[in-house]
Amino acid sequence: MLLSTAQQSGHSEIPSRLKRQTDTWWCMLPLIILAVCLSTSHPSWAEPARLFRIGVLTAAWGKPPHVQGLLDGLGELGYREDHDFVLGIRFTRGKRQDLERAAFDLVEAQSDLIVTTSIVTTQAVQRATTQIPIVFTGVEDPVGSGLIHSYAQPGGNITGISTLDIILAPKRLEVFQDLIPTLKRVLYVYDPTDVYPTMAEGLLKQAAHRLGIELVVRTVETEADVHTLFSQVDQLEVDGILSATCCVLNIAGSILELHQKIPTMFHTAEFWIEHGALASYGPNTYISGRQSAHIVEKIMKGANPATIPVEANSNIQFIINLKTAQILGIDIPPKVLVRANHVVR
Numbered sequence: 001m002l003l004s005t006a007q008q009s010g011h012s013e014i015p016s017r018l019k020r021q022t023d024t025w026w027c028m029l030p031l032i033i034l035a036v037c038l039s040t041s042h043p044s045w046a047e048p049a050r051l052f053r054i055g056v057l058t059a060a061w062g063k064p065p066h067v068q069g070l071l072d073g074l075g076e077l078g079y080r081e082d083h084d085f086v087l088g089i090r091f092t093r094g095k096r097q098d099l100e101r102a103a104f105d106l107v108e109a110q111s112d113l114i115v116t117t118s119i120v121t122t123q124a125v126q127r128a129t130t131q132i133p134i135v136f137t138g139v140e141d142p143v144g145s146g147l148i149h150s151y152a153q154p155g156g157n158i159t160g161i162s163t164l165d166i167i168l169a170p171k172r173l174e175v176f177q178d179l180i181p182t183l184k185r186v187l188y189v190y191d192p193t194d195v196y197p198t199m200a201e202g203l204l205k206q207a208a209h210r211l212g213i214e215l216v217v218r219t220v221e222t223e224a225d226v227h228t229l230f231s232q233v234d235q236l237e238v239d240g241i242l243s244a245t246c247c248v249l250n251i252a253g254s255i256l257e258l259h260q261k262i263p264t265m266f267h268t269a270e271f272w273i274e275h276g277a278l279a280s281y282g283p284n285t286y287i288s289g290r291q292s293a294h295i296v297e298k299i300m301k302g303a304n305p306a307t308i309p310v311e312a313n314s315n316i317q318f319i320i321n322l323k324t325a326q327i328l329g330i331d332i333p334p335k336v337l338v339r340a341n342h343v344v345r
Contacts, residue, residue: 069289
């Protein structure tokens with residue numbers, strides 16, 4: 001049967017229309033597939049990513065330079081606080097009895113990584129977890145203290161930045177005598193449960209003998225012992241106090257209270273110089289924190305701390321507080337002043 005012209009025309013248009021529709025479909029297919037994939041994928045793509053949680057344990061009274069160095073170091077690497085990571089700090093203010101609880105608090109808070117600032121804080125966190133990565137920023141002898149197996153292959157969940165503080169102890173005493181040539185009796189107070197001040201004592205005695213200085217050693221086990229000792233410091237007839245490396249039992253804080261009465265030498269500048277200590281000689285702890293940022297970044301990217309080599313901070317600072325020297329009536333020799341990295345005037 002013959003079709004009419006209209007019928008012929010309508011019938012001839014069907015394949016062309018279908019072709020156009022089919023072409024349109026194939027053009028849109030990639031977009032449809034993408035939409036389906038997005039709608040069925042994990043919804044986290046549309047939600048804020050979980051921030052990396054960095055816990056910090058310090059025995060200090062406030063945010064130490066280690067932490068500011070870490071923040072600045074992470075910033076230099078392109079990471080922003082409260083955008084890429086969050087920081088939670090626990091201060092124990094020299095109270096040794098609070099270290100264990102503070103360490104467990106950081107573990108219970110589900111920290112992804114915990115940064116420590118000394119041997120005692122690192123040991124406290126080590127007892128609290130064997131799973132969460134720990135990055136120390138101020139440990140003198142991590143191998144000798146049993147924290148790691150070796151510098152190249154730490155093993156376990158701990159790595160970080162070591163300092164040279166133990167071997168610097170004799171030099172610190174020597175610098176103290178350079179500041180005060182008449183220095184003859186120096187008080188050295190420490191907690192005998194702290195491994196590094198104990199190790200440093202032997203080196204300090206050797207240096208004192210060589211320098212013609214009498215090292216007056218006293219050990220304390222409680223904050224009450226510290227208070228009693230320093231309330232009777234006049235009876236010791238010392239003309240200088242050398243601070244040990246750790247700040248548990250508030251020993252360093254008690255030494256600082258005497259800064260306008262007796263010359264004081266500290267192992268780091270943090271806090272102490274700002275609040276009146278005469279001088280400090282030791283590692284730049286801000287640099288330790290900044291160095292640690294590279295290690296923290298590796299762990300944030302999934303690296304195993306057991307295989308991240310421990311680095312050493314060899315940046316040593318000598319700082320003099322000239323204001324305190326004037327209060328004490330001490331004339332610092334010009335040749336000593338020029339050796340200082342920084343002078344507070």
